[in-house]
Amino acid sequence: MQVISEEKAKQRIAKLVAQYFDKCAEEKTLFINLGVGIPTMVADYITNTNIFLQAENGMLGVGKAASEGQKDRNLINAGRVPITETSGCSFFDSSTSFGMIRGGHIDATVIGAFEVDEEGTIANWIIPNGKQLGVGGAMDLVSGARQVIIAMQHTTKKGQPKLVKKCKLPITGVGEADIVVTEMGVFFLENNKLVLKQIAPEISLDILSCITEADFEVSSDLKVMDVD
Amino acid sequence: MKKLKSIQEAINMIKPGSSIMVGSFGLAGYPEKLIEALAESELKDLTIISNDLGSPGIGLGKLLRNNQIKALIGNYYNWNPEVAMANNEGKIKVTLVPQGTFAEAIRAAGVGIPAFFTPTSAGTDLAQGKEIKIFNERTYIMEESIKADVALIRAYKADELGNLVYYKTARNFNPLMAMAANLVIAEVDEIVPTGTLDPECIVTPHIFVDVITAKEGI
Known part of the structure; x- marks a missing residue:
């Protein structure tokens, strides 16, 4: 079911995650890692300067994408995109970088997924053969990251739900997802259950249930997404 | 200056069938001239230990096209779909190790730690057959260290002793691999007199480096 275009859906998802980070960063400094695809777009919408981006290939303080004249093949993010430095940025080896991640120093990671299930188990790394x-x-x-935020479109290109009862593809981590953001809804994993916190302005709860295979509860404080 | 050799002299030190670590992340920070010379050499049956395999026919991708590779140990071959093809056809053996585990396993080998426990990959296909242990109610997987016969690394500058400094995100796995192989060959952009690098800024102390080659040749 296509209510909004793919491009608009991706922008909306990125914007919703950025809104969440901006709010969190009012309380404390945030260190976040953004995966490739929609997650990378989150950086475009963050406004709070109390947020530092980490790239797992060995950089803290990742700046904007490099413009044509600025590109340096040895200054890239983990998606191999040439990027720029920020004031106070640092470089380190891959072991230190993953030490930051595994050691619980990274507040959140944003990643895409093929499937996420009711228990927060994620499948995002491989389609066999x-x-x-x-x-x-x-x-x-x-x-390793303290909070795992899944940024993905609500359904596959063929319209199949990506929020499922149980992941069928090889999994990436058991019960690791904390928040799932799609263009249709924002879900938090609370006490091992999916709880809907925000819903898209274009759809009703009934429709959301139809395009979501996973069971979810509805927050008593359900809000309509604050999107353009 | 005993460590200083030409690219060809350095490659001549490698034996067929060797396991070779190569520093890189995509095409950032890889020993370009050494890989070119390796691709032109007769060396075969190699096990390449690296983050990825460059792009199709570019960088480490050349070695695959030349059928010089027997096995790969690494973590991300999505940038070079020829790896999945060769693996599916049974031409090469690929061992996938999560990127953070891969980095730590190389570091561990370099610092004399044979194995370690990590939460990464618990409950997934990549943990199959591995020892599991519970610490503080969380499941951890035992991972063994990864070492190699040879490491080909890339650094920005070396002094004449072999102390190394790196450049931006070209650092990646290079300093770790410098500690984890029997023969460590560093390709650098520039060789400077000993004593001119700030000791506080040296990332790889020269004890780890056996051979220095300069990108521009000597």
Whole structure:
């Protein structure tokens, strides 16, 4: 079911995650790691300067994407995109970088997923016998970051739900998701249950249930997304 | 200056069938000239231990096209789909290790730790067959360290002793691999006189480095 365009859906998801971080950063400094795809777009919408981006290939204080004249092949983020430095940024080896992640120093990671289930188990690394073979830092990030935020479209391109009862694809981490943000809803994992906190302005709860395979509860404080 | 060798002299030190660590993350911080010379060499049956395998036909990707690779140990081959193809066809053996575990396993080998426990991959396919232990009610997986016969690394500057400094995100796995192989060959952009690098800024002390080659040749 397509209520809004794919492009708009992605922007909305990124914006919702950025709103969440901006709010959290009013209380404390945040160190976050953004995965590739929609998660990278989150950086475009963050306004709070109390947020520092980490790239697992060995940088803290990642700046904006490099413009044509600024590109340096040895200054990239984990998605191989040329980026810029920020004042006070630092570089370190991959072991220190994952030490930050595994050691619980990274407040949150934002990653995409193929499937997330009712218990917060995530499948995002491989489709068996496919054209891609790689795990990257996904398993380290979901088990190490203090909070795991899934940023994904609500359904697959074929319209299948991505929020499922039980992951069918090989999993990345058991029960590691804390928040799931789609263009249709914002869900928090609370006491091992999915709880809907925000809903898209275009749809009703009934429709959301139809496009969501996973069971979810509705927060008593349910809000309509604050989106353009 | 005993450590200083040409690219070709350095490659000549490697034996067929060796396990070779290569520093890199994508095409950032990889020993370009050493890989070029390796791809032109007769060396075969290699086990390449690296984050990824570059892009199709570029960087480490050349070695795959030349059928020089027997096995891969690494974590992210999505940038080079020829790896999945070769693996699916049974031409090479690929061992996937989560990126953080991969980094730590190399570091561990370099510092004399044979194995360690990590929460990463618990409950997933990549933990199958591995020892499990519970600490503070959380499941941890035992991972063994990863070492190699040879490490080919890239640094920014070396002094004549072999002390190394790095450049931005070209650092990645290079300092770790410098500690974890029997023969460590560093390709650097520039060689400077001993004593001119700030001792506070040296990342890899020269004890770990066996051979220095300069990108521009000597």
